[in-house]
Amino acid sequence: MPDNSDLSSATTQTPEKRTRVEREFTVAERSQAQLVLRRFLQHKLAVGSLIVLILIVLLAFVGGWLWKYSVEDLTGSNSQPPSWEHPFGTDAIGHDSFAQVLRGTQISISIAVLVAVFATVIGTIWGAVAGFYRGWVDTVLMRIADLVLTLPLLAVAAVLAHNTSGSWWLIAVVIAGLYWAYVSRVARGVVLSLREKEFIEAARALGASDSRIIFRHLVPNALGSVIVNATVLVAIAILIETSLSFLGFGVTPPDTSLGLLVSQNQTAVSTRPWLFYFPGLFIILIALTINFIGDGLRDAFDPQQTKVRA
């Protein structure tokens, strides 16, 4: 998707909105961001997913704060099935399951977002440096990334997270410290293909400076892939963190995460199913909506890809 800021008056744009009249043509000028937003909004599944995800986040972060019970509260009613008093029921010693799931969602989402941010920053810089300088820098950096990728990362994360004493942001650091390698590959690929593109060459031929090429052409065009990748990474991180907590090397009591809740209630699946199903459904719902949003963003940033692959 070439950046058309240098040639914006010459390129044809869909003459739908009549805001500014230029000679006999009526062309509304739109920025790159506006175009992306418009395409994203046309993707119904992605928009629906975004609404659901926002509702979940609000429920977890605002609702968890407003809800009458907290995670530690013992309500006095044990092993109650879902009711108006306890929407998700209670566990064997009387904890309100709704409060626990909300708190678990908070922690799981916080970790996942932090992982995505850390891994994206490290991975993008790593990959961009490799792709930009090429030569031996590229070889060394990418061999290191490949090496990380040959390891079973969840198992390695369990090894490294063992001594984090359950602190949620340290767990995020450990996961991000392994998953940046995926991002670095994507970032390197984007930089490598962009620097060969005609519009970069055209800008250079028109006399644009290096900094103009980097900030007006490279960065905005690489941004799409980076954002899409970061989005998908949030979904992956949710699954990794919950698995880690399930194995006992992630979030530990008294705090809780969705994975830990499933782990604690795995024997209750037939006797008190509400304890097992609700945290699991929240994980699936979060990961599913994020994947759909990622899909919508991918199409919005790069409509050509859809035309080829569909």
Add this chain to the structure above:
Amino acid sequence: MLAYSLRRLLISVPIFIASTFVVFLMAVLSGNPLNKFLAISPPPPPQTIEAERIRLHLDQPIFERYWNWLTGLFRGDFGPSTESTLDIGTEVINRYGVTLRLVFLAMLLALILAIVAGVVSAVKQYSGVDYTLTFVGFLFLAMPTFWFAILLKEAGINFNNAVGEQVLYTIGDSSVYVAGGAWDKVLDIAGHMILPTVSLALLSFAAWSRFQRAAMLEVLGSDYVRLARAKGLRRGQVMRKHALRTALIPLTTVTALDLGSIISGAVVTEKVFQWQGAGTFLLDAISRDDVYAIMAWLVISATVIIVLNLVADLLYGVLDPRIRYA
């Protein structure tokens, strides 16, 4: 082809050496094996702690420790465990036997399902089948391994109750005692493997079927497929010989790259089904800060992954002549 194979083989050696170093560093950083003494009250005499320190090589400088461990590996010596009676070498290899059986069977199942689903989705693009398979794919992509495994375990128990007989086993990798001959043993192991294999396979299936669909669509839109049809070749023949063979090439790489995440998935699956496999070996080793046992686990998994990537590279050469002769 020989030169290509040799070159690939030679590249694997430095990768292996580098990965042993990474594995060593990670395990050493992960915890202090002497932590076990902290929990004992009253604390043991300093001589005991010192003797344990020397037995676990904690007195050596780090590079010397690495060198001794690495050279030990080639002699089949995986180093001392914090449990003085545990022989890490024999234990970890036995445990991996159980786990790799699960991993490779699950991979095979996932590959077959993914290829079939991906090809059907691509050939019948935008049909009801395509939308259903796409939805199932997205659903499994969002499903945590452990949650799905627990569900399957529950389903297995209900199935057994409905049949009135223990057909599917939900605990352990095999029965302690099996009456009858070798055939009964095989049946017993198969009964234990079905649910874990399915739960592990379906999660890789999700990503791979999406991938296979994209690869197949790309090939179906290419000029040489249109040419093959234009020459009058039958549709089935074009699909099999021209399209599918090319569309399998990218999947080979992805499969090999995903081996690490399948092994991770096996750790989780084994925990749910309470297998005495490599996964529980690792989890136990981590819990007791058994640095050499952790290293043994990691170095074997790294070796398996490197070897499988090598196999994938060679397969790549077989499937794609351009690579062989490049």
